[in-house]
Amino acid sequence: MTKRPFNTENKENEPESNSIPTKKAKTIDSHNEPELNSILKKTAKINDSQNEPEQEFTTDDEDRESYNESDFSQGDNESEDSEIIRPLPISSLIERHDGAIHPDNKQYYIYTNTDLMMISHTARFWSRKYLKIFPHVDPDTYDMYIHNDFICYGELEIIENCLVDIAKGTYMKHKDQMNMTNYITTFRRVEALTVVLQRSENFTGIDDGQRFHAIIRVIGACYVTILVNLLPKSMFDNTPITDDHMRKLIKFSQQIPNFKQVIKQALILGHMLLSIGSIVSAYTTVLQTVYCKWSLIMDQITIDLNKKHDEEDEEIWQALKYASGISKHAFKESFNFLKELDLYTKAYPGLGGHSHDISKWSKTRRSAFLSDSMDDEPVGSFWSRL
Structure with missing residues (x-):
């Protein structure tokens, strides 16, 4: 089996930040984790030692979209629906609504009652580019019938374009x-x-x-590659978290405040x-x-996969439990x-494009x-055009 390479070194050239968020401990289960106690001590130590000014992170100009501050105000007619139990998909809102500018990081926008409550400017810009194409790969939009799988391959084409663009x-x-x-920027x-x-x-x-199996492998490799590039090696195994790793994670959490949500x-x-x-x-x-x-x-939260959580956490709990049952080396994939x-x-030439x-x-x-x-067509003439 080909093993996943986790030896990619991170390069952190930016100065350390003195704005270190502190959070109250919250645990899901009743176990006292030795590692948690060690981590809390390191966090307190790092909080006391930070003394350099914070430097604001900026993205490439090509990822910026022309806008003014008035564009980001929520519509007056929007209100939270108390009857909605589960949050709405962020993909259903960002095309029509700009959200509110994050108070601490102006490159992020906040949405209410959505599964992804925060989205970066870069992600919103590129998401809108792809989302606006979805109606145009659906024959029903044009009162057309082509073949049963047309919309399926149309959406696959959009996903392929997204991967190629990344x-x-x-x-x-x-x-x-x-x-x-x-x-x-890549993570965004x-x-x-x-x-x-x-x-x-x-x-x-x-x-x-x-x-379908092949595109899933590409999607999976896309996620794993950027995580390996961004995070210290100790995030992927049982290696102890060092003070240096902790500093990088804290700074990283400030630069990408919605990391866990994504x-x-x-x-x-x-x-x-x-x-x-x-x-x-895997x-x-x-x-x-x-x-x-x-x-x-x-977050100082210990996740116990053997303990059933609240209904609002059902989806992520099921996903975590399902993933924990798959061996990292179960398949011959490079990640x-x-x-x-x-x-x-090579297997599927003509990747992406706009044919659909x-x-x-x-x-x-x-x-x-x-x-x-x-x-009004003679029998068989329609299929001869496909």
């Missing part, structure tokens, strides 16, 4: 010059991938099982994807390790994003598939 816009663009700033692009996957309700219905949604989506047919990847196992360790270190994407491209974007079709081509025109 590869070209980050890893391939900077190549061997990737630094922490680039990695943080992967954050957009999470929103796209959340919106992709039909791509799992493609009639090519091998291709990983949570990725785990829930991964559980859904891997539950379709046979399990083909990427959620890596995410589960990171999520649980982050909860312990940063290397560019490598898995290259294998996928009906808005780019000519009127003549569209008219051939209009639902009203099918009733």
Whole structure:
């Protein structure tokens, strides 16, 4: 079996921050973890020793969208619906609403009553780019019928475009010059991938099982690669957390304040994807390790997978428990994003593109598939055009 390489070293060139958030301890189970006590002592020690000014992190200009502050005000007609039990998908709101600017990090926007309560400017910009295409890969939008799997492959095409954009816009663009700033920008692009996957309700219905398995491997490698690039090695195994690692994690949590929320949604989506047919990847196992360790270190929460949680935590608890049952080395996968994407491209040439974007079709081509025109056609003529 090919083992996942976790020897990637992080490069942190930014000055340390003196703004260290302190949180009250909260535990889910009744066990006293020795590691937790050690971590709390280290956190207190680091809080006392921080004395350098905080430096605001900025993203690349290409990821910025023109806006003014008035764009970010919530509509006056919006109100919380007390009857809604579960939060709404963030993908259903960010196209129409800008959210509120985060008070401490102006590169993030806050939404209410959504599963992802905070989203970065970069992720929102790229998410909107992909989300606006979804109606155009659905024949029903144009009162057309093409074939049963058309919308499935249309959504797959959007996902492929998102993955290609991440590869070209980050890893391939900077190549061997990737630094922490680039990695943080990359994570925000992967954050957009999470929103796209959340919106992709039909791509799992493609009639090519091998291709479905292959794209899941690419998606999984995309998540694991950026986590390995960003986080210290101790987040992936039982290695003790050092003071230096703790400082990096605290600073990282300030630069990406919604990190845990993104990983949570990725785990829930991964559980859904891997539950379709046979399990083909162990990427959620890596995410589960990171999520649980982050909860312990940063939130001081010990997650007990043997204890049933509140109903509001049911989805993530099921996802974590499911992932914990998959061995990290169960499959021959590299967890290397560019490598898995290259294998996928060779197996399925013509990656991405816009062939399923009906808005780019000519009127003549569209008219051939209009639902009203099918009733007047001779038997068999419709299928000859496919």
